[in-house]
Amino acid sequence: AQTVTQSQPEMSVQEAETVTLSCTYDTSESDYYLFWYKQPPSRQMILVIRQEAYKQQNATENRFSVNFQKAAKSFSLKISDSQLGDAAMYFCAYRRGTTRGGSNYKLTFGKGTLLTVNP
Amino acid sequence: DAGVTQSPTHLIKTRGQQVTLRCSPKSGHDTVSWYQQALGQGPQFIFQYYEEEERQRGNFPDRFSGHQFPNYSSELNVNALLLGDSALYLCASSLGGRDTEAFFGQGTRLTVV
Numbered sequence: 001a002q003t004v005t006q007s008q009p010e011m012s013v014q015e016a017e018t019v020t021l022s023c024t025y026d027t028s029e030s031d032y033y034l035f036w037y038k039q040p041p042s043r044q045m046i047l048v049i050r051q052e053a054y055k056q057q058n059a060t061e062n063r064f065s066v067n068f069q070k071a072a073k074s075f076s077l078k079i080s081d082s083q084l085g086d087a088a089m090y091f092c093a094y095r096r097g098t099t100r101g102g103s104n105y106k107l108t109f110g111k112g113t114l115l116t117v118n119p
Numbered sequence: 120d121a122g123v124t125q126s127p128t129h130l131i132k133t134r135g136q137q138v139t140l141r142c143s144p145k146s147g148h149d150t151v152s153w154y155q156q157a158l159g160q161g162p163q164f165i166f167q168y169y170e171e172e173e174r175q176r177g178n179f180p181d182r183f184s185g186h187q188f189p190n191y192s193s194e195l196n197v198n199a200l201l202l203g204d205s206a207l208y209l210c211a212s213s214l215g216g217r218d219t220e221a222f223f224g225q226g227t228r229l230t231v232v
Contacts, residue, residue, distance in 0.1 A: 045209065104150065106164040112160070
C-alpha cells in the first residue's frame, strides 16, 4: 500500500521569505502523480501543484515549486515570497498513474503541515 | 462554472441515525470520490463512483454506502451513526482517465452527538 508522510506538523515563515515543506512517500509503482493541496480555513482543498513521476523536470507554478527526488521518494514544496494568503494547511498526496476501468485511482494524503505566515 | 458543490454545509445528527450527503460534480466531470477528514488529519478515501458504479473502496464499513446518478451527481449515505463518524466529508470530482486532477467541494461538516 502507498503511504505519504509529512514530518512537519507545523511550520512558520515571515512574510516575503521562503519556506520548504517536506513530504516523503512509499510506493512500488513507477507510474504515479504527486500533488500538493492547500486547505485554508474555508475547508476547500485547492490544488497548488502537481508532478508526474515520469517527468524529470521539477514542476513550477509561479511562487510555488517542487523538489522531486524520485530515487529518494521525496517531494518537497518550496514557497517563495510568502504571502499572508499562503497561510493554510498543506497536504501532500499521491495517486497511481494508471487507470482502473476508465476511472482514475484514489488520492492518498499525508497528515498535513500547518503553515503560518507572520507579518 | 459552479465547481463542485456539496450540501448541506453543516449537519448535526444523533448517534444511531442515518445521514445522506450530496455532491454535484464540476461541469464535465464523470467521476466522484468521497473522503472523510477527521479533525487535524488528512482526508481518508471512502469510495469512488464512475459510470454509476462503485469502482474503488477504502477501508470503511458497509454502513457507508453511496450512489451516482445519471447526471453524475452523487450521494453518500451513512447508517447507524457513531460518534466517531463526526468529521468533514469531502467530495472530489474528476474526469475519468489518466491525466486528470481532482477538484474538491467545500465539504459537509457532520457532527454526531
